[in-house]
Amino acid sequence: MSAPSVEKGIQFIREQIDAPVASFFSSCVHCGLCAEACLFYGQTGEAKYTPINKVEPMRRIWEQEYTLWGKIKSSLGLSRKVTEKDFEEWETLVYDACSLCGRCSLICPVGNDISDMIRKIREGFAAAGYAPEGLIGASKRAVEIGSPMGVKLPAVKAQIAHLKKDTGLDAPLDLKGADYMVLLSSMEIMNFPEYLEAVARIMRQAGKTWTISSKAFEATNAGIQIGVSDIAAELVQRVVDAAEELGVNTVISPECGHAFTAIRWEGPNLIGRPFKFKVQHILEVLDDFRAEGLLKTEGLEEAKLTFHDPCQLVRKGGVVQQPRNLLNMVASNFVEMRDHGAMNWCCSAGGGVSANERADEVKFKAFNQKKSQLDELGVDTLVTACANCRIMLEEGIEEHEMDLPVVGLTEMIADHLVEERVEDKAEDKNE
Amino acid sequence: MSTISNDGQMRDAIDAMDTGQQRILAARFVEHVLPLTKDERVQRVLQIAGNEESGDEQLLAAYKAAKAAALEAHARCGSDGEWNDQTGYFVARAAEAAVAPQVMSHGKSVAWQTALSCRMARTAQVTDSNDDAHDSESEAQYRILNEFLTR
Numbered sequence: 180m181s182a183p184s185v186e187k188g189i190q191f192i193r194e195q196i197d198a199p200v201a202s203f204f205s206s207c208v209h210c211g212l213c214a215e216a217c218l219f220y221g222q223t224g225e226a227k228y229t230p231i232n233k234v235e236p237m238r239r240i241w242e243q244e245y246t247l248w249g250k251i252k253s254s255l256g257l258s259r260k261v262t263e264k265d266f267e268e269w270e271t272l273v274y275d276a277c278s279l280c281g282r283c284s285l286i287c288p289v290g291n292d293i294s295d296m297i298r299k300i301r302e303g304f305a306a307a308g309y310a311p312e313g314l315i316g317a318s319k320r321a322v323e324i325g326s327p328m329g330v331k332l333p334a335v336k337a338q339i340a341h342l343k344k345d346t347g348l349d350a351p352l353d354l355k356g357a358d359y360m361v362l363l364s365s366m367e368i369m370n371f372p373e374y375l376e377a378v379a380r381i382m383r384q385a386g387k388t389w390t391i392s393s394k395a396f397e398a399t400n401a402g403i404q405i406g407v408s409d410i411a412a413e414l415v416q417r418v419v420d421a422a423e424e425l426g427v428n429t430v431i432s433p434e435c436g437h438a439f440t441a442i443r444w445e446g447p448n449l450i451g452r453p454f455k456f457k458v459q460h461i462l463e464v465l466d467d468f469r470a471e472g473l474l475k476t477e478g479l480e481e482a483k484l485t486f487h488d489p490c491q492l493v494r495k496g497g498v499v500q501q502p503r504n505l506l507n508m509v510a511s512n513f514v515e516m517r518d519h520g521a522m523n524w525c526c527s528a529g530g531g532v533s534a535n536e537r538a539d540e541v542k543f544k545a546f547n548q549k550k551s552q553l554d555e556l557g558v559d560t561l562v563t564a565c566a567n568c569r570i571m572l573e574e575g576i577e578e579h580e581m582d583l584p585v586v587g588l589t590e591m592i593a594d595h596l597v598e599e600r601v602e603d604k605a606e607d608k609n610e
Numbered sequence: 611m612s613t614i615s616n617d618g619q620m621r622d623a624i625d626a627m628d629t630g631q632q633r634i635l636a637a638r639f640v641e642h643v644l645p646l647t648k649d650e651r652v653q654r655v656l657q658i659a660g661n662e663e664s665g666d667e668q669l670l671a672a673y674k675a676a677k678a679a680a681l682e683a684h685a686r687c688g689s690d691g692e693w694n695d696q697t698g699y700f701v702a703r704a705a706e707a708a709v710a711p712q713v714m715s716h717g718k719s720v721a722w723q724t725a726l727s728c729r730m731a732r733t734a735q736v737t738d739s740n741d742d743a744h745d746s747e748s749e750a751q752y753r754i755l756n757e758f759l760t761r
Binding site: 313314316317320327328329330333334337338341344345365366369370372401404528531533534535536566567570573574577580582594 | 684
């Protein structure tokens with residue numbers, strides 16, 4: 180692979196300009212609604228954070244090279260070429276102040292997928308060498324080690340051993356023909372081991388077979404975040420190879436937003452063929468279990484609680500009703516935020532923002548949007564279904580001294596299962 | 611009273627305790643893994659958790675301190691995660707569980723949740739070396755619990 184350069188970056192951006200992108204630029208009516216939909220613009224008031232402005236270098240290349248008027252302007256010296264200075268200036272707009280949440284795309288009256296264009300322009304910025312250090316490091320580790328956080332198989336095995344000894348539950352590795360192959364995010368492995376326990380308990384009650392692949396346990400896809408399709412495709416391919424080798428029916432994407440987008444929606448396009456298995460988010464699986472009567476729960480959360488919709492699940496993945504069905508099983512006082520479901524506001528740390536330390540200041544400013552949503556409701560508990568959202572929400576809540584626990588929905592469902600302790604069952608058998 | 615020698619017995623014994631007793635026991639569990647963190651806030655949290663005279667306001671302040679310690683210590687998404695650094699995170703989470711108000715703990719057993727995080731801290735310490743530290747921490751917790759029950 181050749182070294183990053185501005186010329187290479189411009190070439191990569193040029194290659195991203197396809198018919199949809201051309202039509203998006205042609206049809207933009209400059210209404211400004213995308214600005215109102217963007218939490219980075221909304222919470223800072225700075226015009227440079229307007230979503231459509233974030234793809235301005237791409238628009239200039241499109242205009243200068245693919246439109247008659249642009250070519251005339253260029254020949255008369257009336258337009259400015261994209262330069263290294265532009266890459267320097269736009270890098271923070273493209274990576275720090277956009278979580279790829281897709282709210283701008285949803286609100287655009289002419290249907291421009293601005294979020295996808297930002298995803299595409301990142302290809303050029305990464306190729307030019309203008310990407311955050313944190314994301315570059317995460318991408319390298321994802322390719323070389325298999326996890327953006329450097330989590331190796333022994334760590335997963337340690338978690339499984341921990342689970343087995345504490346609960347008696349197993350998380351089988353490489354079980355051929357299992358109903359489900361469960362993916363994990365490194366965040367869950369390192370910070371939230373309770374997720375694995377919750378899955379093990381739910382699968383036991385549902386009577387389903389499941390497995391974790393020793394060759395591809397990682398769900399996250401740093402290639403999607405940094406904007407390098409080659410890396411994204413390689414990471415998807417590892418999961419596909421593992422799932423097909425094990426012959427599983429369904430691959431479960433964990434409580435991680437972008438991982439679901441990567442494997443479920445971008446995956447087949449990235450590798451150029453359909454999968455031979457189904458991909459579901461864990462909440463879709465749980466809701467199927469609920470509908471089939473496989474989840475038996477008891478007790479209701481009495482706390483007033485609300486649900487933070489991870490953007491990639493609702494806006495890009497269509498997983499809107501499932502978490503609500505599940506919450507209504509276990510909560511007596513579930514209330515909705517003013518903007519929820521497909522119109523929910525991002526936690527402010529998606530799309531690689533959380534892996535980019537440089538973005539901390541703007542990220543916390545953007546979090547004020549979520550704070551105002553929560554302040555309006557006065558809830559006692561916040562539930563979500565994305566480990567990255569969860570950490571960001573906890574950080575934001577801590578920053579504002581808001582005394583609000585953040586809980587993963589899968590974990591909450593597991594906590595309400597009607598079940599006997601495994602060690603009790605073993606004791607019964609021995610009697 | 612029979613000696614605690616497995617998790618089933620441990621959970622039964624914990625379930626028979628009130629929350630106040632569980633906090634004191636939980637503080638002792640955390641003390642055992644305290645060398646795995648450098649965060650002085652955790653030490654102060656334990657003093658409050660281990661004192662049966664601690665009031666709700668003190669417990670809430672301790673909870674906030676433990677929560678802040680855990681958040682500062684967590685592995686950042688996309689960072690180069692170091693398991694040795696995660697020990698501090700799990701010790702802080704253990705301390706957080708030990709002083710969590712009822713509404714924050716969602717009715718979960720204080721001492722059991724603390725014990726699990728202590729075990730994770732020990733597991734994190736040796737994850738890179740493939741050693742199994744889980745059993746040693748469980749055994750230590752059985753011993754601590756036995757001592758607690760016979761005090």
